Amino acid sequence: MTTPAVGVVVATRNRADTLATTLEHLAALPERPPVLVVDNGSTDHTRAMIAECFPGVDLLVHPVNRGALARNDGVRALTTPYIAFSDDDSWWREGALSRAARLLDAHPRLGLVTAQVRVGPEERPDPLNAVLAASPVGRAPDLPGPEVFGFLACAAVVRRSAFLDAGGFHPLIFFGGEETLLAYDLTARGWGVSYCAEVVAHHNPAPAPRPGRNAVMRRNELIGHWLRRPLPLAFRSTARLLAEAACDPEARLALRGLLARLPAALRQRRPLPPWVEEAVRRVSAS
Structure with a gap:
């Protein structure tokens, strides 16, 4: 039997019913990829559902919620050369993983x-598709599509060795916007990150965002600034957040989260190489 080239890591927490739909779609793929579910401390019937309905799916159980780091654990556990990520509300179109x-x-x-x-x-086409296709960074001759600094984790396939070389998803981000920092780190290590429209993922998200998501995204964006971007930019963006916090509860929540993580961000600071920073600025200005 041919060993599959692509394995699938699914991080989940307390969403057994939508996870079952994801696993049904993944099980129907002709590629028959190995699937590993990383359970982030679920308290619902997730583990029982997998054992009863999907005995061929591997399960890695964490007693607590590790956020995006669950994907790192999944990549280390799988040994296929390429790893696709799915969320518990997403899956891959037939043929996508082979492409x-x-x-x-x-x-x-x-x-x-x-x-x-x-x-x-x-x-419906996600609006991010058009943004990535029009990336101002352009396309390097040795890559199959435009180089980008953003993506959805549930629509990403990584080279396992590259992911581990870049350190995976950063622990300070936890969850929400973690993809941008990984794109920075991959590019800084010399790896390409490309948008390839011929590979298709399906996403069926809940109609309403989770409470507090905007504050988390704002917090994580600024953590990324302190970790990788020039210090003047980090100071300016933090000053703007501080000004907004005077009258905006979400800004105050974001600021509290940032300040709690700022000492660790400064200890772990590793600015982007100049050529990567220049490309990031082109994207930010577009």
Whole structure:
């Protein structure tokens, strides 16, 4: 039997019913990828559901919620050369993982493929697709698509060795916008991150965002500034947040989270190489 080139890591917490839909779609793929579910301390019937309905799915159980770090644990546990991520509300179109593997085989510097995303039962194009396709960084001759600094984790296929080389998702981010920092770190290590529209993922998110998500995203953006971007930018963005916190409860929440993590961010600070910073600025200005 041919060993699959792509394994799938699914991080989940307390969403057994939507996870079951994801696993049904993954089980139907002709590629038959190995699937590992990393359970982030669920208290619902997630583990029982997997054991009863999907005995071929491997399960890694954490007693607590490790956020995006659960994906890091999954990548270390799987041994396939390429790893696709799914969330408990997303899955891959038939043939997508084989296409991603061919792209990674053909482009040795390619560290991450970010896919076209189709949303909901209507398969609406996610607005991020057009943004990534028009990346101002352009396309390097040894990569299959535009170079980007953003993606959705549930629509990413990584080269396992590149992911581990870059350190995976950063522990200070925990969850929410963690993809940008990984794209920075992959690029800084010389790996390419490309948008490839011929690879397609489906995303069926809940209609309403989780409470506090905007504050978490703002907090994490600024953590990324302190970790990787020039200090003047980090100071300016933090000063803006501080001014907004006087009258905006979400800004105050973001600021509290940032200040709690700022000492660790300064200890772990590793600015981007100049050529990566210049490319990031082009993206930010677009």
